[in-house]
Amino acid sequence: MGKKHVTQQSQEEAIKESEKVESAVKKDIRVKASQRILEGKVYVSSSYNNTIITLTNSVGQVLATKSAGAVGFKGTKKSTSFAASRVAETIVGVCKKLGIEKLEVLIKGIGAGRESAVRTLVAQGLNIVSVKDVTPIPHNGVTPKKVRRV
Helix, strand or coil: CCCCCCCCCCHHHHHHHHHHHHHHHHHHCCCCCCCCCCEEEEEEEECCCCEEEEEEECCCCEEEEEEHHHHCCCHHHHHCHHHHHHHHHHHHHHHHHHCCCEEEEEEEECCCHHHHHHHHHHHCCCEEEEEEECCCCCCCCCCCCCCCCC
16 A cells, blocks of 8 residues: 555635635526525435435425536545535525525435535534435335246
């Protein structure tokens, strides 16, 4: 095993990254400024390959959607919990721009980003009313093949 190489992020790289997040937030706001949204739902869909977070209003109309790939992660890095927390941060930025006060969180899937996305939403100061797991669970399954008669 070789030596581990630790890189430090320079000030310029940090500024570029924050600008990328800001531009992503600006592109995703699809609601008129006159409409004031107080309540919303956040759907966290986490698979083995990606984490997708969707922000909707209380009726279910999509306001913003972000994924780890859209934030800038590629390949196996998309499936990490760090990528999921970054996606959650961009969604928090959209929530704050829209002025959403209360959120319901619905989690689906079995990926690594489930818990870290919810923790990031809480840590950023959003008022989360409920957290629900809506992962589909199979019951009974497929009927087995019948015995072959010769």
